Amino acid sequence: MTATLETPTEVRTLPMAKALNEGLRAAMAADDTVLLLGEDIGRLGGVFRVTDGLQAEFGLDRVVDTPLGESGIIGTAIGLAMRGYRPVCEIQFDGFVYPAFDQIVSQLAKLHARSQGRVRMPVVIRIPYGGGIGAVEHHSESPESYFVHTAGLKVVSCASSADAHVMIQQAIASDDPVVFFEPKRRYWDKGPLNLASSEVTETLWQARVVKPGTDLTLLAYGPMVRTCVEAAGASEHSLEVVDLRSLSPLDMTTILASVRKTGRCVVVHEAGANLGMGAELSARLSEELFYEMEAPVLRVTGFDIPYPPARIEEHHLPGLDRVLEAVDRSLAF
Amino acid sequence: MTATLETPTEVRTLPMAKALNEGLRAAMAADDTVLLLGEDIGRLGGVFRVTDGLQAEFGLDRVVDTPLGESGIIGTAIGLAMRGYRPVCEIQFDGFVYPAFDQIVSQLAKLHARSQGRVRMPVVIRIPYGGGIGAVEHHSESPESYFVHTAGLKVVSCASSADAHVMIQQAIASDDPVVFFEPKRRYWDKGPLNLASSEVTETLWQARVVKPGTDLTLLAYGPMVRTCVEAAGASEHSLEVVDLRSLSPLDMTTILASVRKTGRCVVVHEAGANLGMGAELSARLSEELFYEMEAPVLRVTGFDIPYPPARIEEHHLPGLDRVLEAVDRSLAF
Amino acid sequence: MTQTAQDDQDQDAQPGTAPPIDPALPPDPSLVQLLSHEGTRLHHPDYEADFTRDELRAFYRDLVLVRRIDAEGTALQRQGELGLWAPLLGQEAAQVGAGHALAATDMVFPTYREHGIAFVKDVDPVLLLGMFRGVEHGGWDPADKGFGLYAIVLGAQVLHAVGYAMGVVRDVARGIAEPSAVLACFGDGATSQGDVNEAFVWAGAQPSPVVFFCQNNQWGISTPTVSQSRTPLYHRAEGFGFPGVRVDGNDVLATYAVVRDALAKARRGEGPTLIEAYTYRVGPHTTSDDPTRYRDSGELQHWKERDPIDRLRLFIERDGHADQAFFDEVDAEADTLAARIRAGCLALPDPDPLGVFDDVFVEQTEDLKRQQDAYARYLEGFEDGS
Amino acid sequence: MTQTAQDDQDQDAQPGTAPPIDPALPPDPSLVQLLSHEGTRLHHPDYEADFTRDELRAFYRDLVLVRRIDAEGTALQRQGELGLWAPLLGQEAAQVGAGHALAATDMVFPTYREHGIAFVKDVDPVLLLGMFRGVEHGGWDPADKGFGLYAIVLGAQVLHAVGYAMGVVRDVARGIAEPSAVLACFGDGATSQGDVNEAFVWAGAQPSPVVFFCQNNQWGISTPTVSQSRTPLYHRAEGFGFPGVRVDGNDVLATYAVVRDALAKARRGEGPTLIEAYTYRVGPHTTSDDPTRYRDSGELQHWKERDPIDRLRLFIERDGHADQAFFDEVDAEADTLAARIRAGCLALPDPDPLGVFDDVFVEQTEDLKRQQDAYARYLEGFEDGS
Numbered sequence A, B: 001m002t003a004t005l006e007t008p009t010e011v012r013t014l015p016m017a018k019a020l021n022e023g024l025r026a027a028m029a030a031d032d033t034v035l036l037l038g039e040d041i042g043r044l045g046g047v048f049r050v051t052d053g054l055q056a057e058f059g060l061d062r063v064v065d066t067p068l069g070e071s072g073i074i075g076t077a078i079g080l081a082m083r084g085y086r087p088v089c090e091i092q093f094d095g096f097v098y099p100a101f102d103q104i105v106s107q108l109a110k111l112h113a114r115s116q117g118r119v120r121m122p123v124v125i126r127i128p129y130g131g132g133i134g135a136v137e138h139h140s141e142s143p144e145s146y147f148v149h150t151a152g153l154k155v156v157s158c159a160s161s162a163d164a165h166v167m168i169q170q171a172i173a174s175d176d177p178v179v180f181f182e183p184k185r186r187y188w189d190k191g192p193l194n195l196a197s198s199e200v201t202e203t204l205w206q207a208r209v210v211k212p213g214t215d216l217t218l219l220a221y222g223p224m225v226r227t228c229v230e231a232a233g234a235s236e237h238s239l240e241v242v243d244l245r246s247l248s249p250l251d252m253t254t255i256l257a258s259v260r261k262t263g264r265c266v267v268v269h270e271a272g273a274n275l276g277m278g279a280e281l282s283a284r285l286s287e288e289l290f291y292e293m294e295a296p297v298l299r300v301t302g303f304d305i306p307y308p309p310a311r312i313e314e315h316h317l318p319g320l321d322r323v324l325e326a327v328d329r330s331l332a333f
Numbered sequence C, D: 001m002t003q004t005a006q007d008d009q010d011q012d013a014q015p016g017t018a019p020p021i022d023p024a025l026p027p028d029p030s031l032v033q034l035l036s037h038e039g040t041r042l043h044h045p046d047y048e049a050d051f052t053r054d055e056l057r058a059f060y061r062d063l064v065l066v067r068r069i070d071a072e073g074t075a076l077q078r079q080g081e082l083g084l085w086a087p088l089l090g091q092e093a094a095q096v097g098a099g100h101a102l103a104a105t106d107m108v109f110p111t112y113r114e115h116g117i118a119f120v121k122d123v124d125p126v127l128l129l130g131m132f133r134g135v136e137h138g139g140w141d142p143a144d145k146g147f148g149l150y151a152i153v154l155g156a157q158v159l160h161a162v163g164y165a166m167g168v169v170r171d172v173a174r175g176i177a178e179p180s181a182v183l184a185c186f187g188d189g190a191t192s193q194g195d196v197n198e199a200f201v202w203a204g205a206q207p208s209p210v211v212f213f214c215q216n217n218q219w220g221i222s223t224p225t226v227s228q229s230r231t232p233l234y235h236r237a238e239g240f241g242f243p244g245v246r247v248d249g250n251d252v253l254a255t256y257a258v259v260r261d262a263l264a265k266a267r268r269g270e271g272p273t274l275i276e277a278y279t280y281r282v283g284p285h286t287t288s289d290d291p292t293r294y295r296d297s298g299e300l301q302h303w304k305e306r307d308p309i310d311r312l313r314l315f316i317e318r319d320g321h322a323d324q325a326f327f328d329e330v331d332a333e334a335d336t337l338a339a340r341i342r343a344g345c346l347a348l349p350d351p352d353p354l355g356v357f358d359d360v361f362v363e364q365t366e367d368l369k370r371q372q373d374a375y376a377r378y379l380e381g382f383e384d385g386s
């Protein structure tokens, strides 16, 4: 998946949802065993149109409008994987993944270990997640911690069209189960990507410095990457923004290199603070860089409340101002 | 729930399972609206006999052997709570709570907020948890992080017979939903308790220093409290052991007081490190005591693997030696 | 509930996963009807019912008002006053019929589309708008009118209904309440969820005073009912040990009679019933949805000819139960109601960003108090500064 | 699967939540039987079958061997060599019958009690012991013999079976496999789980080559089947759009015939069948369980008279299909097998505490590698030190 291949480049500017669509199309074209399962993903093309046109192209057997039951979607995907398929499941919205939790945590995550490595589970679970779209309850959640805490799962999130296009293909190529978080409020953000030969050089498990800086490291993923890049642009300080990309495993090499350099770190996510990703990152950074840290890792997160009504979600979601306020607090140490 | 009441004392030494049984009996006798739901809790008295004799005493309407479905247990408990009851649900083993995850996370935890405070959910979910009993898969898990991360739930764990007896009654008296973790390998540990008037002076949300010390703080809960007390006894250093008792909310007053004094902290739990309780505690301690800490918070935990086969579970579970090794590492900073 | 991406690409029709229900098929002979779609009064041996003039007028009035509430919801969304609306257009008879069958002490567990039952249960329609406007997740007290909060996660509320019914049984046994019944609402799509089936298990194993009210509106977003089940949904009940019945959900009289009968049985301790109200979602799934992507206009036409209001009006007119003055009066009432809803919607207060911290727990935690205080200070900082 | 507390308190019988099934009740007339419990050959219009002498002997042999495997499991647990055992005592015919009905390319998704099907499917019984000894969670490759790993979380595997069957359909469509069928095993208690019912939904909506094989052994730990459902379990199928049948699970011939028929239908593309094998769990739920706390000995006696092995032996003897030498031979074979299992059990290697880190992922993460290395160093520290 590097850019060194001698293939014609075809650079286009696409919204993230369309980039995912192209990534799925490429994966399905490349491998007959890739198939999609989900609610309303066929004829409708998914409520966000991420699977638009794929049923027409690949047929009813490979793009399956399932009955409305998330446990059924993941449970049957596991069976399909046992039979040699590579199912990609769409959960319509973040808040609807919980009925499938048992199948994910007790089956999908554990089958490889249970079988002492004999059974493989190349299953991808795509979850449009996060807030900021003015939705009703259950449509704006950030449930990544549940999956990151679950041994046996890998968890990633894309933040740009180019990454969306490549990462979904890498996730499908993974022989381990991957929970793939798509920042739904960035679905319409446009970005360049190369449909023919990717310029993304990272593996699926690597973080990326998206904006270099020297004074402080902003760690973010998914929807908050753009927020942090904007904050870095607005700040008078030199802020380095790292897009984690992979939440489990964490790319500690890249993360430590950045924070070792800056000595300060603010983690930003929409999920609540209590056992959100910031907790793990803070713990690891203090374990690894105890003497190098100039300030404690600070966390800018959603509050520890059920996601609030849309009219006040902008208070709940970390924005530019709250990020910059935390930067100031960190620099004051 | 303080010892100041002028009631006759009746001190007995009981195993934790029996102490819970007595606590449930007292709560049911005191309030007609308390009822128990679960699999095999009636005639059999539960697979650990925690509900032994309660169906005979309180009848079929109040101790309900449900059909075998955890989502059904929690879902109907929510409906019962809406009708004015205080259901106490038993999940037979930790690994079987996940089918109920949607009802817990999307309903039980959110209904009070959804209704702007109009609907109350005085539901207790009892979960025998943790390893060390030589069991087959799914019978030794420590899923507390999932619930601690969920806004709208309160999460506690008892570590002694006296606490078991009082805390279960306090949990039932709570108007908020409480996930009540019972350390199953300590069910047979005996301890004194006062059936008539409790000597437990803490609220349900308070931590307790169970062994004072000056050099380092061991933070633990549930099954690991005994392990830590034993480690403290075996150590040449003066270790303070704090039983968290409440995992959400965390009693930061007690925790900070201890670590401020010792300057060093090791967190011990059976759950995996990655987004286990140790992560949150580490993050908070470095936020609050950045200049006071002499060493990073270290974590002694289960590995980030699916719970292993019983014959090697003693490797996975934090034991005396691993705790003491971490203490040494901390003191070496 | 679904926010569909705004989509302006026109695409050729794509193959569906299953043939859409053929609206030309003869209806199941077991479908209970008391009013043909031409407005003729039919009779059914199991559901004999006489309706007074006042009852018929009350049905008609509520059908019209409910349709107007719904139209106002859609209009308010189109004008940007609501983030979303889930129209019930076409399902008025199913809901008004069920609503009228309920006793005051009966309890309803709705989905997100139960505006009609809510109205009959006397929940102020303005309150229904709150969640769609994004000012709250649920704006009424379920205990007030016996009408639960709207439920979005498919099927979850059906278990709550069974639990509530278990509570009723216990209250009656304790001598603190008279028998009452519970109406558990859900859609055709939700029948595929584990929770709905566990609810059937529970209610069947310990027979409970619950009536399962499934509005089969033929679609779950873009998924036709036949993709959930190849056998009629009301058949599901028998295998769980209780009866199922299919009623014409566009026939307010039949729905009323069938639901009333099932509720009475439930109250008498004769256990649950599954009612499949066979109807049609004339509008989009929500205002975010574009049904032209997945269903054709012929189907729509078929169902418009079976409109629930038209047929009752035909019957009322033909049998002389009301004159033009009555119909005009109802229309005027609808206008007034619509105006009140619109004004009420605009007057709905925005939530207090600090208030949300108060409603997480009955007993607020210190953790949350700290976050609330910190955020209050943060907001004050802005007021002081710029 | 359940570790029950060691309990030595004797208690008076307590009221159950539901009356236990009355074993004196006449059996459902729709119960398929080909062999009465007195060993008389019966006939059934839908399941005509002739059995050769060799077939009958093979059934008998497997029944005896399977019972012996099970007895050995219990014995090994009593002697502390296993942490737990889940006895199938009483269910041998259901399992041997189903096992013989399977084609080599058919796939089985078992619970934790399918020792009999495993044996017929040629899974080495020693491997079955690994998980109960605590040396592993699953000791065979499901692809090897077409027999999945034991599944403990009730019902989860039933969805896997349906998904696998969906894969078979696609393989056949792609021309890379011949039609085959999938057997999904579960107990009476598990029918209450959402997953089992969602599996019914899926299989019914897109008819799949799966046979749902429910062994109703009358109990789920202490919970009688009637607490799960007041209507026979096989009735459940029809409401999901496929047929259900109840077979005498203690009749190996009938179970064989009914399962074979259903598998053949599935392979022909005629969709799923739910088979309720009506049988009895003669032993405890597991070796940790004490059934005297919740059921009475009369019930046990009733079922012992319906023993699946006795009736086949009576039939074989009466019709002269085998002589004493054959029976002696089978007993000797059972002794040999038992000795081999015992020796195999003791020889099962303990797992490598560092090996578990290797099997979490196909592509190990650096995080996990770090933990593995750190723990290796920690262990080395002990070897060096004390």
Ligand SMILES: Cc1ncc(C[n+]2csc(CCOP(=O)(O)OP(=O)(O)O)c2C)c(N)n1
Pocket (backbone or CB within 6 Å): A039, A068, A070, A092, A096, A099, C001, C002, C111, C113, C152, C153, C154, C186, C187, C188, C189, C190, C191, C217, C219, C220, C221, C281, C285
């Ligand atoms: C658990 C869950 N999964 C998915 C969704 C997304 N969703 C909202 S409504 C809907 C279709 C529901 O169809 P049906 O039950 O027939 O009810 P209708 O909308 O037709 O009234 C879906 C899939 C959800 N709300 N909950």
Ligand SMILES: Cc1ncc(C[n+]2csc(CCOP(=O)(O)OP(=O)(O)O)c2C)c(N)n1
Pocket (backbone or CB within 6 Å): B039, B068, B070, B092, B096, B099, D001, D002, D111, D113, D152, D153, D154, D186, D187, D188, D189, D190, D191, D217, D219, D220, D221, D281, D285
């Ligand atoms: C999801 C889940 N909940 C609870 C349990 C605990 N449990 C193990 S076996 C069992 C009873 C199962 O009964 P049944 O399905 O009839 O199977 P049987 O054991 O009788 O073969 C229970 C409740 C479990 N294994 N999984």
Ligand SMILES: [Mg+2]
Pocket (backbone or CB within 6 Å): C187, C188, C189, C215, C216, C217, C218, C219, C220, C221
């Ligand atoms: Mg519908």
Ligand SMILES: [Mg+2]
Pocket (backbone or CB within 6 Å): D187, D188, D189, D215, D216, D217, D218, D219, D220, D221
């Ligand atoms: Mg059973």
